[in-house]
Amino acid sequence: MPWLIAMAVLIVLSGLFSASEAAYFYLQRQDLRFLAAGNAAQRTAARLMQQPDRLLSAVLFWNLVINMIYFTISARVGMQLENHQDGSGWGVLFAIGSVFLVIFCSEMFPKSFAVLRSRSYAGLVAIPLALAVRCVDPLLPLLRFTNLVLKRLFFPRMNPEPDLEISDLERAVELSTQDAELDEHEYRMLRNIVHLSQLRADEWMRPRRQFVTFRAPVTMQDLKEQFPPSGFVLVTKRDSDEIQYSIDADDLLDSQPGQSQMGKRLVAVPWCSSVADVYEKLRSADRQVANVVNEHGETIGIITIDDIADAVFVDTPSRTRRVIDEQPIRKIEHNVWHVMGLATIRRLEKLLNADLPETRNVTMQGVLQEVLQALPTQGDQCRWGPLHLEVLEAAERGRCRVEVRIIDPRTLEGPE
Amino acid sequence: MIWAIVILLLLGLLLSAFFSGSETGFYRVTRVRLVLDGRDGDFISRRLLWLTNNPSVFVATTLVGNNLANYLTSFAIVLASQAIYPDQNTELLISILFTPFVFVFAELLPKSTFNDSPNRLIRTIGPLFLFFAFLFAPIALVLWCFAKLLQLAVGETPLRVQLTMARQSLQRVFQEGEMAGLLTNGQRDLTRRLFACSNASINSLMKPLPQVSMIQVDSSAEEIERAVKLSRTATLVVYEGHRKNAVGYISVIEMRMREQQTIEQYCALPTFAAHCQLTEALAEMRENRIPVAGVTNPRNQVIGIVYHDDLVQAIMT
Numbered sequence: 001m002p003w004l005i006a007m008a009v010l011i012v013l014s015g016l017f018s019a020s021e022a023a024y025f026y027l028q029r030q031d032l033r034f035l036a037a038g039n040a041a042q043r044t045a046a047r048l049m050q051q052p053d054r055l056l057s058a059v060l061f062w063n064l065v066i067n068m069i070y071f072t073i074s075a076r077v078g079m080q081l082e083n084h085q086d087g088s089g090w091g092v093l094f095a096i097g098s099v100f101l102v103i104f105c106s107e108m109f110p111k112s113f114a115v116l117r118s119r120s121y122a123g124l125v126a127i128p129l130a131l132a133v134r135c136v137d138p139l140l141p142l143l144r145f146t147n148l149v150l151k152r153l154f155f156p157r158m159n160p161e162p163d164l165e166i167s168d169l170e171r172a173v174e175l176s177t178q179d180a181e182l183d184e185h186e187y188r189m190l191r192n193i194v195h196l197s198q199l200r201a202d203e204w205m206r207p208r209r210q211f212v213t214f215r216a217p218v219t220m221q222d223l224k225e226q227f228p229p230s231g232f233v234l235v236t237k238r239d240s241d242e243i244q245y246s247i248d249a250d251d252l253l254d255s256q257p258g259q260s261q262m263g264k265r266l267v268a269v270p271w272c273s274s275v276a277d278v279y280e281k282l283r284s285a286d287r288q289v290a291n292v293v294n295e296h297g298e299t300i301g302i303i304t305i306d307d308i309a310d311a312v313f314v315d316t317p318s319r320t321r322r323v324i325d326e327q328p329i330r331k332i333e334h335n336v337w338h339v340m341g342l343a344t345i346r347r348l349e350k351l352l353n354a355d356l357p358e359t360r361n362v363t364m365q366g367v368l369q370e371v372l373q374a375l376p377t378q379g380d381q382c383r384w385g386p387l388h389l390e391v392l393e394a395a396e397r398g399r400c401r402v403e404v405r406i407i408d409p410r411t412l413e414g415p416e
Numbered sequence: 417m418i419w420a421i422v423i424l425l426l427l428g429l430l431l432s433a434f435f436s437g438s439e440t441g442f443y444r445v446t447r448v449r450l451v452l453d454g455r456d457g458d459f460i461s462r463r464l465l466w467l468t469n470n471p472s473v474f475v476a477t478t479l480v481g482n483n484l485a486n487y488l489t490s491f492a493i494v495l496a497s498q499a500i501y502p503d504q505n506t507e508l509l510i511s512i513l514f515t516p517f518v519f520v521f522a523e524l525l526p527k528s529t530f531n532d533s534p535n536r537l538i539r540t541i542g543p544l545f546l547f548f549a550f551l552f553a554p555i556a557l558v559l560w561c562f563a564k565l566l567q568l569a570v571g572e573t574p575l576r577v578q579l580t581m582a583r584q585s586l587q588r589v590f591q592e593g594e595m596a597g598l599l600t601n602g603q604r605d606l607t608r609r610l611f612a613c614s615n616a617s618i619n620s621l622m623k624p625l626p627q628v629s630m631i632q633v634d635s636s637a638e639e640i641e642r643a644v645k646l647s648r649t650a651t652l653v654v655y656e657g658h659r660k661n662a663v664g665y666i667s668v669i670e671m672r673m674r675e676q677q678t679i680e681q682y683c684a685l686p687t688f689a690a691h692c693q694l695t696e697a698l699a700e701m702r703e704n705r706i707p708v709a710g711v712t713n714p715r716n717q718v719i720g721i722v723y724h725d726d727l728v729q730a731i732m733t
Contacts, residue, residue: 022475025443029595053528056440060523065515067483071490072511079494099487107479108559115471143516147524154525160532163446164596171452172589181583185695186614190586193606197598280600309728312606313702 003077007098010070011106017063019110020129021056023121024049031119038123045126048133057140058133067102074098169194185315192312196276203319203344203362204275204311205292205301210323210342213243218263231306232289235263243299246289266291271300279308319344332403338392341365341376341400352406357385364389364402376400383407421496428488429522435481437526437537438545442467442474444534448589453539460542467549476556477549489518583611609731616694621730622711622720630655630662637677644668651707653721654682662718665708685710687718698727 027035027049036046048055074095082091114121151158173190176182182190213234214222228234233247247263267290269278278290288305311317320328320342328343329351339348343364349356361367368376368391371384380391388407394400447468453461467474490511497510530537538545549556590607593599629647631640633656643652654664664682671679687710688697701709701724710718 022443025440052531056527056531057524060436060527061515061519064486064519064523065512067486068490068511068515068518069508071487072494072507075487075491075494076507079498095487095491099483103479103483103555107483108476108562111475111479112472112559112562115475139516143520143524146520147528150520150525151529155529158529158533161535162596164448164592164598166593166598168446168448168452169589169593169598171456172448172586175452175455176583176586182614183693183695185693185699186610188699189610189695190607193603193610194593194599196603197600276600276603280602283602305732309732310702312732313698313728315699315703 003073007070007073010066010073011102014063014066014070014102014106015110016125017059017066017132018107019114019121020125021059021063022111023114023118023125024055024059025052026115026118027122031122034119035123041126042123044130045122048126048130053144054137054140055129055133057144058136059129061136061140061143062132070098070102166194166197188315189312192314192317196279196308196311197274199275199311200271200362201269201273201275201278201290201292201303202271202300203346204307205271205303206307206319206323207301207342208299211302213241216245218247232302232304233263234289234302243291243302246287246302246304248288264288266302268293269303271295275303275308275311278303279305282308318347335406337404339364339402339404341368341394341402348404354386354406356387364404365400368400368402376402417499418496421492421499424488424495425492428485428490428492429518431485432482432489432518432522433526434541434544435478435485435548436523437530438541439474439478439482440527441530441534441538441541442471442478444531445538446535448592449535451585460539460546463546464538464542467545470560472560472562473549473556474545476559477545477552480552480555481548485522486518489522583614587611606731610695613694613730616730617691618688618694618697618711618722618727619690621694621726622690622722624720625659625662625718628653628721630659631666631679632656633663633679633682635679640668640671640679649723649725651723653685653708654679660717662710662721667707685718687712687716688722689714690719694727694730697722698724698731701727 024045032046032049035042035049038046078091078095078098080091081094082089084090170191173187173194176187176190211234212228213236215238216235218233218235231248234243235245235247236242237244243266245263246266251263264287267278267281267285267287269281269290269292271292271294278292282288282290282305290303291299292301292303294300318328320326320340323342326340328340329348330338332338337348337352341364344362345356345359345364345367346362348354348364359367359370361370365376367384368380368382368389371382371389372380376391376394378391378394380394382389386406388405390403390405392401392403445464445468447465450461450465450468454465493511493514494507497504497507587607590599590604594601594604629643629649630653631643633654635643640652650669651665651667653662654666655661656663662685664685666679666682685708686701686704686706688700690711690713697709700706707724709722709724711720711722713719
C-alpha cells in the first residue's frame with residue numbers, strides 16, 4: 001500500500017510537469033507578447049520563456065526524476081508480484097497497467113489539456129514552476145555543459161535553423177498563385193515585394209556618375225540643360241560635391257522663374273542595406289530620396305521612392321533599363337550574350353543558370369575591373385570562370401557593353 | 417545476463433531519445449514549411465502536417481513510446497541493481513543516481529538538438545515516426561476521442577493549418593515573415609494594400625472627365641498656367657474640340673524647360689477599359705512610363721482619367 005500511495009503522488013507531480021512542458025513550448029509569438037503584457041504570473045511565464053533552454057532543462061529534469069522513481073517502484077512491485085507463489089502473470093499486468101496509468105493520467109490528459117489552453121495554463125503554473133526551476137539551477141549548468149560538449153561531439157556541424165527563410169516566402173508566393181487566385185501581375189508584384197529584402201542598395205541605386213547634380217540655390221534656368229531622369233533635382237552645397245537635398249518635379253511647378261529652391265534633406269543609407277530597409281527609412285522619415293554611402297561615408301549613388309516603385313511594380317525590374325534605358329542582357333545567339341556593364345552578376349547568374357566565380361563585385365563592370373586590373377577599354381578580352389568576356393564598347397569611367405560567351409557549356413545547365 | 421541488461425538499457429535510452437526529440441520537434445516545426453513541402457508533393461511532409469494538425473495523435477505516439485522506453489530503462493536498472501547488489505534494496509537509489517545520465521542522453525541532448533533544427537530533423541525522422549504512429553494507433557485513437565471530449569468541454573480547438581495557400585494563409589505567412597525579421601513593416605503594408613486592391617478595377621481610381629483639369633490643344637499660356645495651378649500636377653490632359661475628346665497629355669515641366677508658351681506637341685493618350693484590373697494598369701503604365709491614361713467605356717469613349725501616381729499611391733502610401 002505505501003508503494004501505491006507513493007505512485008499516486010508521483011503521477012500527480014509528473015502530470016504537472018508534463019503539462020508545463022507542452023503548454024510552454026506550444027506558445028506562439030503572439031501568445032508570448034500577450035503574456036508579457038499581462039499580470040504578474042503571466043509576466044513570469046513570459047520571462048521563463050526568455051530562457052527556453054533553462055526552462056526546458058528544469059522541467060525535463062523534474063519530470064524524469066519523478067518518472068524514473070515511479071517506474072522503478074513499478075518494476076520492483078511487478079517483480080515482487082511475479083515472484084509471489086500465486087502471482088503468476090499479475091506482475092506483468094501490474095507493469096503494463098502502471099505504464100498506461102502514467103501515460104493517461106500524467107501525460108496524455110495533462111498535455112492535451114495544456115496544448116488546448118497553453119496560454120492560460122502557462123500563466124497558472126508560472127510561479128511554482130519558476131520555483132522548481134530555481135531549485136535545480138545549481139545542478140543544471142553542469143548538465144547543460146555536458147549536453148553542450150556532447151552536442152559538439154555528436155553534431156559538430158549543426159547550427160540553429162531559422163524559423164523561416166526568404167526562400168520559404170518566395171515558395172509561398174509561388175504556390176499561392178492557384179489557391180489565392182492571384183492574377184499574373186499580383187503574383188509578380190508580391191514576388192517583387194519579397195525580393196526587396198534580398199536586393200541590396202548598391203545593386204539598385206542610380207550610380208553616382210549616372211545622374212547630374214546642381215549646386216544650391218537651384219532655379220528653373222539651371223535645369224534648362226537637362227532635367228534629371230530620376231524625376232528629382234539633386235542639390236549639392238556650394239562648397240561640396242555631397243548631395244544634400246532633393247527637389248520633387250511637382251514642387252518645381254510652384255517656383256517662379258529665377259526663384260531658388262532648396263528642397264528636402266536626403267536620408268543616408270549604407271551600401272549594404274536592403275532596398276526593403278531603404279523603403280522603410282524613406283517611409284519613416286517621409287522622404288523620397290536616399291543617398292547610398294560607402295564605408296568612407298561618400299555618396300556612391302541614390303535610390304528614389306520611384307526606383308523602389310519600379311522594383312515592386314515592373315514585371316521584370318532592371319536597374320540598367322531604368323537608368324540608361326537599355327536591356328541589361330540580350331541573347332545574341334546560342335551561348336552568346338551582350339551584357340551591359342551595369343547589369344548585375346546576380347541577374348546574369350540567374351539567366352545563365354550558372355555557377356559563376358565568387359566575387360565581391362555587384363556588376364559586370366566591377367568584375368571586368370577586377371579581372372583586368374584596369375578600367376575596361378574596347379577590345380579587352382578575358383576569361384572569368386566558365387565565361388569569355390570581350391569588351392565591345394567602353395566609355396571613359398562610364399558605360400560599357402560586353403560580349404559574354406560560354407566557353408565551357410558543360411559547367412552550365414544553361415538555357416538553349 | 418549482464419549483456420541482456422546492457423542491451424535493454426541502450427534500447428531504452430535510444431528509444432527515449434528518439435521520442436523525446438521528436439516531441440520537441442513537432443512543437444517547434446515551422447508549419448509553413450510543411451505546407452510548402454506538402455504542396456510540392458512530398459508525401460512525408462503531408463503526413464507530418466496532418467500530425468501537427470492533430471496534436472493528440474503525435475502526443476500519443478511520443479508519450480507511449482517515451483514511457484515504454486523509460487520503463488525499459490528503469491526495468492534494466494532494477495535488474496542490474498538486483499544482479500550487482502542482491503537483497504540490498506538499492507533499486508531506488510541507483511535509479512536516482514542514474515537519472516542525470518538518462519536526462520542528458522535521452523532528454524536534454526535530443527530535445528535541444530531538435531529545438532535547434534526542428535524542420536530538418538523532423539523531416540529526417542519522419543518515416544520512422546510515422547511507423548510508430550501507425551503502431552500505436554489504437555492507443556492514439558483512445559487519446560483522439562479523449563481530446564475531442566476535451567475540445568467540447570473547453571470549447572477550443574488547436575490551430576489548424578490547411579494544405580492550401582489561399583490569400584489569408586499567404587497573409588499569415590507574410591506576418592510570420594515580418595515577425596521573423598525577414599520582411600519589414602513597409603513590405604507587409606505593401607502586401608496588405610496589394611491584396612486590398614486585388615479585385616479593384618481602375619474604375620475605382622478614375623477621375624470622371626468633368627473633374628479633370630484639362631487644356632485645349634490651342635490653349636494660351638495663361639490658360640495652361642491656370643490649369644496647372646488648379647490641378648497641381650506636372651502632367652495635363654489635352655483635348656480637341658470638346659472636353660469629351662481627350663486626345664493626349666503634356667509635361668508642363670518639359671514645356672517650361674523648353675520655354676514653350678503653347679502646345680506644339682503632345683503625347684497620345686493611352687487608354688484602358690474601365691473594367692481593367694488596377695494591378696494590370698499599374699504594371700503597364702509603369703513599364704511604359706505612362707503618367708496618365710484615359711479610361712474607356714464599352715463603346716470605347718473616354719469617360720475618365722487615371723493617373724499613374726494615384727495607382728502607385730493606392731499601394732505604396
